[in-house]
Amino acid sequence: MLDRVPMLDGASDTAALMAEIGRNARAAGRPLALASPEAKTLALNAAADALIRNEAAILVANAADMRRAEESGLTSAAMDRLKLTPERIRATAVGVRTVAGLPDPVGKVTESWTRPNGLLIERARTPLGVIGVIYESRPNVTADAGALALKAGNPVVLRGGSDSTLSSAAIHASLLEGLRAANLPEAAIQLVPTPDRAAVGAMLAGLDGNLDVIVPRGGRSLVERVQTEARVPVFAHLEGLCHLYIDRSAKLGMAVEIAVNAKMRRTGICGAAETLLVDRAVADTHLVPVLEALHGAGCAIRATDEVRAFFPLATPATEEDWRTEYLEAIISVKLVDGVSGAIEHIEHYSSHHTEAIVAEDAAAAERFFREVDSAILLHNASTQFADGGEFGFGGEIGIATGRMHARGPVGVEELTSFKYRVRGTGQVRG
Amino acid sequence: MLDRVPMLDGASDTAALMAEIGRNARAAGRPLALASPEAKTLALNAAADALIRNEAAILVANAADMRRAEESGLTSAAMDRLKLTPERIRATAVGVRTVAGLPDPVGKVTESWTRPNGLLIERARTPLGVIGVIYESRPNVTADAGALALKAGNPVVLRGGSDSTLSSAAIHASLLEGLRAANLPEAAIQLVPTPDRAAVGAMLAGLDGNLDVIVPRGGRSLVERVQTEARVPVFAHLEGLCHLYIDRSAKLGMAVEIAVNAKMRRTGICGAAETLLVDRAVADTHLVPVLEALHGAGCAIRATDEVRAFFPLATPATEEDWRTEYLEAIISVKLVDGVSGAIEHIEHYSSHHTEAIVAEDAAAAERFFREVDSAILLHNASTQFADGGEFGFGGEIGIATGRMHARGPVGVEELTSFKYRVRGTGQVRG
Numbered sequence: 118m119l120d121r122v123p124m125l126d127g128a129s130d131t132a133a134l135m136a137e138i139g140r141n142a143r144a145a146g147r148p149l150a151l152a153s154p155e156a157k158t159l160a161l162n163a164a165a166d167a168l169i170r171n172e173a174a175i176l177v178a179n180a181a182d183m184r185r186a187e188e189s190g191l192t193s194a195a196m197d198r199l200k201l202t203p204e205r206i207r208a209t210a211v212g213v214r215t216v217a218g219l220p221d222p223v224g225k226v227t228e229s230w231t232r233p234n235g236l237l238i239e240r241a242r243t244p245l246g247v248i249g250v251i252y253e254s255r256p257n258v259t260a261d262a263g264a265l266a267l268k269a270g271n272p273v274v275l276r277g278g279s280d281s282t283l284s285s286a287a288i289h290a291s292l293l294e295g296l297r298a299a300n301l302p303e304a305a306i307q308l309v310p311t312p313d314r315a316a317v318g319a320m321l322a323g324l325d326g327n328l329d330v331i332v333p334r335g336g337r338s339l340v341e342r343v344q345t346e347a348r349v350p351v352f353a354h355l356e357g358l359c360h361l362y363i364d365r366s367a368k369l370g371m372a373v374e375i376a377v378n379a380k381m382r383r384t385g386i387c388g389a390a391e392t393l394l395v396d397r398a399v400a401d402t403h404l405v406p407v408l409e410a411l412h413g414a415g416c417a418i419r420a421t422d423e424v425r426a427f428f429p430l431a432t433p434a435t436e437e438d439w440r441t442e443y444l445e446a447i448i449s450v451k452l453v454d455g456v457s458g459a460i461e462h463i464e465h466y467s468s469h470h471t472e473a474i475v476a477e478d479a480a481a482a483e484r485f486f487r488e489v490d491s492a493i494l495l496h497n498a499s500t501q502f503a504d505g506g507e508f509g510f511g512g513e514i515g516i517a518t519g520r521m522h523a524r525g526p527v528g529v530e531e532l533t534s535f536k537y538r539v540r541g542t543g544q545v546r547g
Numbered sequence: 548m549l550d551r552v553p554m555l556d557g558a559s560d561t562a563a564l565m566a567e568i569g570r571n572a573r574a575a576g577r578p579l580a581l582a583s584p585e586a587k588t589l590a591l592n593a594a595a596d597a598l599i600r601n602e603a604a605i606l607v608a609n610a611a612d613m614r615r616a617e618e619s620g621l622t623s624a625a626m627d628r629l630k631l632t633p634e635r636i637r638a639t640a641v642g643v644r645t646v647a648g649l650p651d652p653v654g655k656v657t658e659s660w661t662r663p664n665g666l667l668i669e670r671a672r673t674p675l676g677v678i679g680v681i682y683e684s685r686p687n688v689t690a691d692a693g694a695l696a697l698k699a700g701n702p703v704v705l706r707g708g709s710d711s712t713l714s715s716a717a718i719h720a721s722l723l724e725g726l727r728a729a730n731l732p733e734a735a736i737q738l739v740p741t742p743d744r745a746a747v748g749a750m751l752a753g754l755d756g757n758l759d760v761i762v763p764r765g766g767r768s769l770v771e772r773v774q775t776e777a778r779v780p781v782f783a784h785l786e787g788l789c790h791l792y793i794d795r796s797a798k799l800g801m802a803v804e805i806a807v808n809a810k811m812r813r814t815g816i817c818g819a820a821e822t823l824l825v826d827r828a829v830a831d832t833h834l835v836p837v838l839e840a841l842h843g844a845g846c847a848i849r850a851t852d853e854v855r856a857f858f859p860l861a862t863p864a865t866e867e868d869w870r871t872e873y874l875e876a877i878i879s880v881k882l883v884d885g886v887s888g889a890i891e892h893i894e895h896y897s898s899h900h901t902e903a904i905v906a907e908d909a910a911a912a913e914r915f916f917r918e919v920d921s922a923i924l925l926h927n928a929s930t931q932f933a934d935g936g937e938f939g940f941g942g943e944i945g946i947a948t949g950r951m952h953a954r955g956p957v958g959v960e961e962l963t964s965f966k967y968r969v970r971g972t973g974q975v976r977g
Contacts, residue, residue, distance in 0.1 A: 147894070150920065151918060232937070232939055238938060243920065329951070371973040375973065378975035487581070490673065496971060498969055498972075498975075499976050501976040502969060507662070508662075520673075520964035521780050521951065521964070524967075525966070525967045536924060536954065537938070537954075539932060540926050540927070542927055545808035545809075545931075546931040
């Protein structure tokens with residue numbers, strides 16, 4: 118074994134640490150799965166109390182992270198994501214309390230039926246398994262993801278960004294206070310304590326079989342890496358290339374309002390509209406008012422020549438524009454032949470995250486709902502409703518564009534599996 | 548590139564063929580997803596008719612497979628699985644007709660709720676994607692899997708065993724007749740036409756992104772290979788190490804009847820009981836009658852010394868016995884301390900497929916249901932009900948012990964994903 122490359126001590130330490138984290142998470146699975154709804158609610162409410170009580174300590178930790186981030190030249194957008202304020206900490210505590218107040222999903226019977234032989238079959242929710250969350254600068258993900266995983270009875274392994282190490286640790290300390298208050302295992306919510314990137318590799322490899330699903334929260338390069346390298350299932354979306362289609366039957370006022378909201382309310386979120394498709398039949402009436410409103414709100418317009426003939430302030434769109442998630446105040450615009458043309462464009466270019474139709478014609482909306490194959494479809498509502506909180510899930514651990522198990526906002530119920538419970542009176546099979 | 552290993556022509560042909568099969572399957576996805584319920588029902592009923600009409604041709608093809616299998620020294624069990632008879636063909640046709648008669652899952656709204664802002668959110672089923680099925684000698688899987696995938700609107704790629712090539716092709720021809728009768732794309736149900744094992748490798752690699760899930764149907768070595776090597780999700784169970792627990796509150800007659808049925812009705816299926824756990828509190832009353840009945844039915848008993856003191860015909864059980872799925876007329880037997888002891892043993896040794904409790908004490912049954920983490924749990928019923936048909940699914944493409952997406956019998960509904968449809972009246976997000 119002369120030519121064997123010796124492992125660095127650091128890497129070896131991280132490997133051992135991650136293996137231990139995985140074993141601890143798995144061991145916490147059964148007590149968590151059997152924890153009473155009351156214990157989980159108590160833990161979450163106590164964690165929310167601790168976040169408020171520990172506000173000063175969390176802010177001190179965050180200030181240290183911010184200083185280091187500034188020195189290392191973090192972008193201002195990333196600095197904003199990293200920054201905690203008393204308001205943000207209180208909002209995080211409210212989020213944890215909201216999750217605490219959700220109905221407990223474990224044991225919930227989602228379907229039941231009786232067979233001709235008298236067997237009563239129930240399908241009941243169970244925890245899903247050990248959840249891994251890999252995130253970047255937002256330290257509040259620590260609390261959001263920890264709370265959702267706990268509510269569904271799942272151990273979670275959190276790996277925050279190296280920029281937010283101290284902030285995440287301070288938030289994690291409050292979660293541990295909650296777990297202790299409810300006598301639940303502290304390994305229910307583990308925060309990876311090392312910035313060593315080998316920790317991420319260990320999670321992608323599945324922690325020796327002790328990690329069941331990974332949720333990446335962050336930019337495209339993180340999600341892409343996780344989707345490519347993970348050896349376990351991933352709940353994620355690579356991008357939200359969302360479309361808004363304005364049908365010939367749309368009310369103009371509604372179309373204007375929804376277009377401005379879908380694009381401009383927040384341009385950096387995955388549910389922001391990136392492409393506007395307008396029915397050619399209403400190019401004369403609807404196109405210009407909608408574009409004027411967008412432009413007036415500060416949005417740059419990239420459009421086909423046909424659209425530019427109506428609205429010369431638009432710059433030319435290239436093929437690349439139809440494939441681009443801007444995440445900025447830019448929108449690509451095109452005329453299409455009714456709902457068929459919209460569906461054709463969307464099925465060709467969409468990332469299958471979220472699409473909306475504005476129409477009074479119910480048949481057009483139903484066709485859009487039926488034929489567009491995206492996680493979230495909206496009729497006469499803004500694409501920016503693509504959010505677990507807005508769906509009533511009390512939060513989300515992410516939004517998935519995969520089709521397996523979870524799709525759309527991933528909330529507490531998507532963090533469960535199920536088992537069949539069959540009640541008989543002595544039946545044997547013939 | 549001097550040192551590049553040239554590909555064999557055969558391997559290269561198979562690679563090209565499998566890539567084409569994948570592309571064809573993906574292209575069939577949209578027309579299938581949008582196919583009307585009536586078209587799918589028509590296709591399945593026409594396929595069932597064709598199976599009956601083509602009975603003679605199917606039997607001729609099967610006879611040729613059987614001759615070749617006999618020459619190559621196939622085991623008699625495998626020969627039995629390969630063999631088709633007029634009865635088996637008719638039963639296959641009945642199965643296809645049963646699937647035809649199931650409610651169409653696509654578009655079914657499984658949940659809906661209204662938000663405070665008036666948005667109506669629906670969760671509606673969609674097809675799942677391209678399904679791959681890799682199976683061994685049973686040619687009727689061609690029809691069962693093809694029918695279930697089609698009903699759920701999914702293209703399917705079927706790779707049957709090399710022993711059953713001609714039989715599977717003959718059955719597949721009837722399915723194609725059904726697709727043509729309903730004007731559905733023939734690529735909806737593709738049978739891999741080559742016995743080249745590289746075809747399996749291409750499927751495990753995911754057909755260049757054109758395969759979304761794989762279902763292996765066959766022996767342990769096949770399932771193990773698929774679970775280890777597949778780059779796409781797998782619906783499967785490696786083994787069914789199923790337990791039957793007889794509680795102190797069990798009615799003796801019911802316990803005897805369920806024990807004999809759970810073990811002996813068919814010993815080679817995954818829902819057959821392999822380990823019997825009897826409550827120590829009723830060792831004096833229940834143990835011997837149950838073991839006498841099993842022994843009388845031809846079952847060999849392997850047991851702890853404690854059990855052998857009651858029933859000397861039992862041979863000693865070793866540690867290995869608690870981990871063994873016999874799939875034969877053998878059962879391992881042990882006394883446990885009530886439902887706690889049963890749960891402890893099961894959680895340690897089970898493959899988490901199916902477990903049953905016989906008890907009159909409702910609290911014991913509820914505790915068993917709550918604490919045992921297996922796909923199927925039964926109270927006062929035989930483990931042999933672990934079957935999609937017995938669940939009312941009209942068939943099953945397999946039974947899964949994974950926790951992601953599907954668990955237990957995988958029927959038409961488990962072969963769907965879902966999308967959210969949100970109905971508004973002009974809502975924008977604040």
